[in-house]
Structure formats: structure tokens, C-alpha cells
Amino acid sequence: MKIYTRTGDDMTTSLIYKRVFKNDEAVECLGTIDELSSHLMLATHYADGEVKKTLTSLAEDLFDLSADLLRVKPERLITEKKIAWLENTIDGFSAQLPEQHGFVLPGSTIASAQIHVARTVARRLERKMVTFGLKETLDPELFRFVNRLSDLLYVLARNSE
DSSP: OOSOOSGGGGSEEEOSSOEEETTOHHHHHHHHHHHHHHHHHHHHTTOOHHHHHHHHHHHHHHHHHHHHHHTOSSSOSSOHHHHHHHHHHHHHHHTTSOOOOSOOOSOSSHHHHHHHHHHHHHHHHHHHHHHHHHHSOOOHHHHHHHHHHHHHHHHHHHHTO
């Protein structure tokens, strides 16, 4: 099977429900999710133990986020339960850290640096979702999920120093 179809040569791409320009807000969100997933999986090559497992789990959750953004299924995949898991995981990793005073210079280790890169991509995803959310109604859980995701990445980066 060929990887190329030539259907995108006209600056459009296919979403589940229609063809759109490649700079469409939904495509921007999906592309940023893809980028974030790549950064998370790259970080797993430098991370250890529970941090590594958590990063992999987060990358898997991004498939659900993509599906929910496009409303692929009638039931939501990003639920309050997943948000609660993020919050509990943040609390668990935070308890292992010394109190923080002031700003943190990101990246004292390769693992920490890569997780901080992923965190900044997650923050960009938040901004792109706001733009998309001004055009299409998005579930509030999706915004909370990405906000907690970036918080968790911050804590994981600190735990990797």
C-alpha cells in the first residue's frame, strides 16, 4: 500500500466528517496532539520507573483526546475519572518533591529537558484548543484534561532532575 494519496496536494485534508484546509483549527489541534505524543514517547527513552510508565500512559490518552475533539464516538473518552487520575498522579509525584521557591530553569537532565519540551507543547495545545473552541463547542473536560496534563508534565520533569 502506498503511503501517499495525493488528495492533500490541494492544501486540504480529510477529517471524519469533511475535507478541510490543513490550517483548520481542528487540524492544528490534532497536529499538536501528534507532536505532543512524539515528545512524550521520546521522553520515555530518558525517563525511569514510574515516570516512564506515566509518560506512556499519557501518550495513549492522547488518542482518546483526538477522538473526543472530533466527536468520533457518542460517549466521551476523556472523563472526570481521567482528570481525577491526573490530579491524583500530580499529588503523588508532588509529594516526593521539595518545596519550590521561584522559577525552575528547565532541563537539568535530558529526561527533565525533554519532559519540559512536552509540557510547553501541551500548553500550546491548550491555546490551539481555545481557538478551536471559539469555533466549535468543546467539552469542558477536554480543557481541564489538557490543563492537568501540562501540570503533571511539570511535576514529572521536576521528578526527573
